[in-house]
Amino acid sequence: MSDAPETTPAPAKAPEAHPLDAMTGGAFSAATSGERAARIREWLATTPTPEQLQEVFKELSARDKGAARAVRERLDEIRRARNQESIAAEWAEKARALLAAPRLNIADALAWQRDAAKAGAPLSREPLSLLKAELADRVKVIEDLQHRVQVQREAAVLLAQRIEVLSTKSWRDAQAAQELLSTDVARWQEQAQALSSDANWPSVETRFPPLLDASRAQLLVVWEAFNSALAQAVAAASDEQAPLPPVPVWADELRQARGLPAQAEAVVIDKPPRPARPKTDPQVLAQAAQAVEEALRHLEQETAQGHGKASAGAASALRAVLKTQGRHIDHALEQRVHAALVAAGELEGWQRWSADQVREDLIAKAQALLQRPEGQALGGRKIQESLRQLREQWKHADQGGAPNHALWKKFDEACNAAHKVVEVWLEKLRTETAAHKAQRLALIEEVRAWAVEHANGGDWKAVQRALFQFAERWRESGHVGEKVYAELQPQWKQALASASAPLEQAQAASLARRQAMIDEAAQLGAAPSLRIDAIKALQQRWQAEAHSVPMDRRQEQKLWDAFRKPIDEAFNRKSAERERGATQASAHDRAVLEAAKALEAANAGGNAQQIRSAMAALEAALRGQAQAAREAEAAASAAAPADAAVATQEPVADEPPAEGGDAGEAPAAPAPKPAARPVVAVRGDDRPGMKKEAPAAATRGARPGERRDARPGRDAGRPDARGPRDDMRTGGRFADRRPEERGPRLGDAAFRAQREALEHAQQALKKLAAQAHGEALTQLLTAWEKRDGSLVPSAQELGGRVQPAVRSAWVQALAGAPAGDAAQALLRLEIAAEVPTPAEQLSDRRMLQLQLLTRRNDPAPAETWGQDAARVLGSASDAASARRLQNVLKALLRK
DSSP: OOOSOOOOOOOOOOOOOOTTHHHHTSSTTOSSHHHHHHHHHHHHTTOOOHHHHHHHHHHHTTTOHHHHHHHHHHHHHHHHHHHHHHHHHHHHHHHHHHHHSSSOOHHHHHHHHHHHHHTTOOTTSTTHHHHHHHHHHHHHHHHHHHHHHHHHHHHHHHHHHHHHHHTTSOHHHHHHHHHHHHHHHHHHHHHHHHHHTSTTGGGSOTTHHHHHHHHHHHHHHHHHHHHHHHHHHHHHHHOTTSOOOSOHHHHHHHHHHHTOOHHHHHHHHSOOOOOOOOOOOHHHHHHHHHHHHHHHHHHHHHHHHTOHHHHHHHHHHHHHHHHHHGGGSOHHHHHHHHHHHHHHTOSTTHHHHHHHHHHHHHHHHHHHTTOSOGGGOOOHHHHHHHHHHHHHHHHHHHHHSOOOHHHHHHHHHHHHHHHHHHHHHHHHHHHHHHHHHHHHHHHHHHHHHHHHHTTTOOOHHHHHHHHHHHHHHHHTSOOOOHHHHHHHHHHHHHHHHHHHHHHHHHHHHHHHHHHHHHHHHHHHHHSSSOOHHHHHHHHHHHHHHHHHSOOOHHHHHHHHHHHHHHHHHHHHHHHHHHHHHHHSOOHHHHHHHHHHHHHHHHHHHTOHHHHHHHHHHHHHHHHHHHHHHHHHHHHHHHHOGGGGGGGGSOOSOOOOOOSSOOTTSOOOOOOOOOOOOOOOOOOOOOSTTOOTTSOOOOOSSSOTTOOTTOOTTTSTTSTTOOOHHHHHHTOSTTTTSOGGGGOSOOOHHHHHHHHHHHHHHHHHHHHHHHHHHHHHHHHHHHHHHHTOGGGSOOHHHHOTTSOHHHHHHHHHHHHSOOOSOOHHHHHHHHHHHTOOOOGGGHHHHHHHHHHHHHOSSSOOTTTSHHHHHHHHHHSOOOHHHHHHHHHHHHHHTTO
């Protein structure tokens, strides 16, 4: 036991309370995030002020974003409410301005409701709901006034028709109906006056007041004419001297009452015939047409060029010309004038007409939304967007011209008919949204249950795969609205986070282990000597860790790159050191490289003698080291004869002496040639002719272990087939050299250089030989053509196939005059060379071949081709024979 006094540990210092804990009910001092969120919700239920909410959100967002989300949502709600209040005040002011105006445009009232809804104004709340109702009532009253105007117009037409019908009956019937008609006309006048005195009359469309005034004026004219005619008829009935009324039926009736004939009286009362209009002078008509034509042409040019002010001036000038010359132009020119004035926009009502054209186009587009073929029918979303665009275009049309309520009704009906498809689509969308919401809620519950089941982990790859599948199913769960998505997304994130918590913990532990292995790899890579076994074991541990705990692909790739970097650098250093030693060529390699370069230069020169000299120099360079080794061995033998006995002993190691000995020591003598080891056991072969003391003939040019006449895969099992080790002992490519004569192994660069140089040299010699062979043939044919034996090439130029005696025979054949037939000699030469014969000579060749088969003791054409060629050269030369001889000798001189 220690004698040290016991010390009581000081109590832990309690954390200081946050200043906002008192206001939020201890939310900042809560232990967990869930408890903090619950206290925040309780505090929000007390409806704190916006300033308090802002202060708490500022402090809480840095600590717990999940708990601060509820505070942020409350702030967003307050902000939205304020925005809606400001929007509501703005649109309420606009509605009051419309109601206070003396003239209310129906299109403006309808556009106010549409634009307010688009701007997000709360139309269902006060005061916008009341203003909306007032505007609707005001529009309804205006529409009723316009409808009553149309009714009054029809009533005026009916009254005029009644009066006209009475003019076809007896004047007594008209007199009986006069009182009733007077009452109806007075009542119509009162109703028309009530319409024009209504407070909303200025808001009626501008086309209705003129209609009502025109109906009133027409009815008054007809009524006054009827009263005057009836009064005249009554007077004529009481006084025969009074004039008859202007109504034909009444006048006939009164004439019959007076006893006068209807026809005579009709002659008296008929108006005198109208005098004929005097014809206008053709010169005046031509001048009027020319003046109007010039003004019209000027207006059409300005209108086509789009000059607004100039077209207005031209239209005024045309109108002035029409005032004086308009009655002298024909109908066709009058129609052109009317069309030009319409195009210039100077006719009355042009602006309204153009606006109505735009409206009619919009009505046609709205009606066409439902008149498409079945294969080209639009969906609900497309129709909804099209309706929005059409209504926006209608609004612009109302702003650019006077509104037309009749066209608006047709347009609204077409839009409402098309909107039924949108309503069906919206209903379907709501149903799908509900199904998608239920599907997502079920997925959240499934993830929560799966998290409880797999809380302890296990197969982390299967866990990660399941989490990926859950995330993919969440993405493919269908579309929901933004509000529903904002409600479900936090629940999904919380469920997925609880399900992936064990995997994240395992990944954190695996990350720590991998970092430790990366440090260990750095230590192994920095070591002066590489430990391959330790590196392999470390890599196996890494692979096992990677297979057990999966991680994000990018992070895992970064860790793997960091792990393999020090090991790769260590191996690269080792490879660089090895390559650095290999690239430092010895004196022998440099000599071989220089000889190979000289041979390549000779190959490029194209001189056969230089190429052969360079090849000999390269061979000498390849044997130079062996010769130097033999000279050093001879000098060592002369200096130390006593060491000769050592040569008979078997060497212990086959390694050269170490370089760089002490300065005082004598240089070590070269290692003696090892004695041949006795053969202990060989494979026997007791077949006839297979004797071990008869070695196989050495062949050159074949690869080690292969016979020149051996076939791959078939002769490998033959007893006389040699293996690679037989070449080293009995024969092969280097059978004529001793092992020490081959010198040390060349470096890669020197070996490749000398091999390529020799291959290029052989190709160049073959090419030069072919060229020389062609030139020799050309000289021989020239000598035959000129009958000059001095032009025959030398035996060396002709090649080894031509003996000096054969050349002498050719020269003698060319010395004399042409004699004899060379047809059979040419056939023999073609048979010997195995070249084709011209078609006209094929039968002769077959006959000659049959004859040669019967002459068994005669030499073959291949043996006497020299004499046959001399016989051909002794004959006359022609182009066909020269060509045949050239083909034959070209083949024979190469064999």
